[in-house]
Amino acid sequence: MTTKFTPVYLSFFFIFICSQAYNQHLDESDSLLMKKYWNRVVVKSVSSINNNLYTGIDNYLTLVCPDKESSEFTYFLSSNNGDIYEYDQGTYLTIPARSGRSFISVNVITEENDTLLIGKKQFSVMNLPSPCLKIGNTVINDNSVVNKNIFYGNDTLKVYFSDDLPESLTWYNIERFSMGFTISNLYKSVENEGPIFKQQTLKLIDKPQLGVEYVIKILSVAPSGLLRNLPLVHFRLQ
Numbered sequence: 001m002t003t004k005f006t007p008v009y010l011s012f013f014f015i016f017i018c019s020q021a022y023n024q025h026l027d028e029s030d031s032l033l034m035k036k037y038w039n040r041v042v043v044k045s046v047s048s049i050n051n052n053l054y055t056g057i058d059n060y061l062t063l064v065c066p067d068k069e070s071s072e073f074t075y076f077l078s079s080n081n082g083d084i085y086e087y088d089q090g091t092y093l094t095i096p097a098r099s100g101r102s103f104i105s106v107n108v109i110t111e112e113n114d115t116l117l118i119g120k121k122q123f124s125v126m127n128l129p130s131p132c133l134k135i136g137n138t139v140i141n142d143n144s145v146v147n148k149n150i151f152y153g154n155d156t157l158k159v160y161f162s163d164d165l166p167e168s169l170t171w172y173n174i175e176r177f178s179m180g181f182t183i184s185n186l187y188k189s190v191e192n193e194g195p196i197f198k199q200q201t202l203k204l205i206d207k208p209q210l211g212v213e214y215v216i217k218i219l220s221v222a223p224s225g226l227l228r229n230l231p232l233v234h235f236r237l238q
Helices: 007-025 028-037 166-170 199-206
Strands: 042-045 059-064 074-079 083-088 091-095 100-109 115-126 132-135 138-140 144-146 157-160 173-183 186-193 214-221 227-229 233-237
Touching: 028 115, 042 115, 074 083, 074 091, 138 144, 157 166, 157 173, 157 214, 173 199, 186 199
Parallel strands: 144 233
Antiparallel strands: 042 059, 059 091, 074 100, 083 091, 100 115, 132 138, 132 157, 173 186, 173 214, 214 227, 214 233
């Protein structure tokens, strides 16, 4: 006689098997710990305002505990997307391998030195945007159309990635940059030391060449001292 397994029967069978597995590995205190703290110890991004993760950079995480008891636990975090390390006490560092999603597992190390899973957190993982420029509150992407007045109200140029990563404004400082345009096969430009526009540079846009493409070339310096030429930014003035 062949037994037919209905979906409902399979569900109860799966629950039964799982419960037996837990009963084999968890004692009563472990079970109570899981029930009390399941998904209550929250993983939050320190780096991202919107609680995202990014490929290609260090993403810092912290744990928010619901009470004093759980704040004194010893934790171990793991990820299905890239690596994760304890960077400092209460701070973790993860470097996702790919965009998409990352599931961070929160584990407690018990007094018996066992690892007990007490929750999971899903993060959206995004590719880091290419660097562009920012003057005041205006972002200048490649092929942007920009009002010339922003250059007069804000005289400092910044390297910009995303509002979601506030610290990204400190990743690169501008060592020097040039701004210019080509007209009648002649390239006119002005070199600027540091991030501040020279008066000669502002004269280039005082009477903007309508329809002409302006170019900014930047040599940046990272906190490590490494110099890097950033991608050219092309834009037009209005």
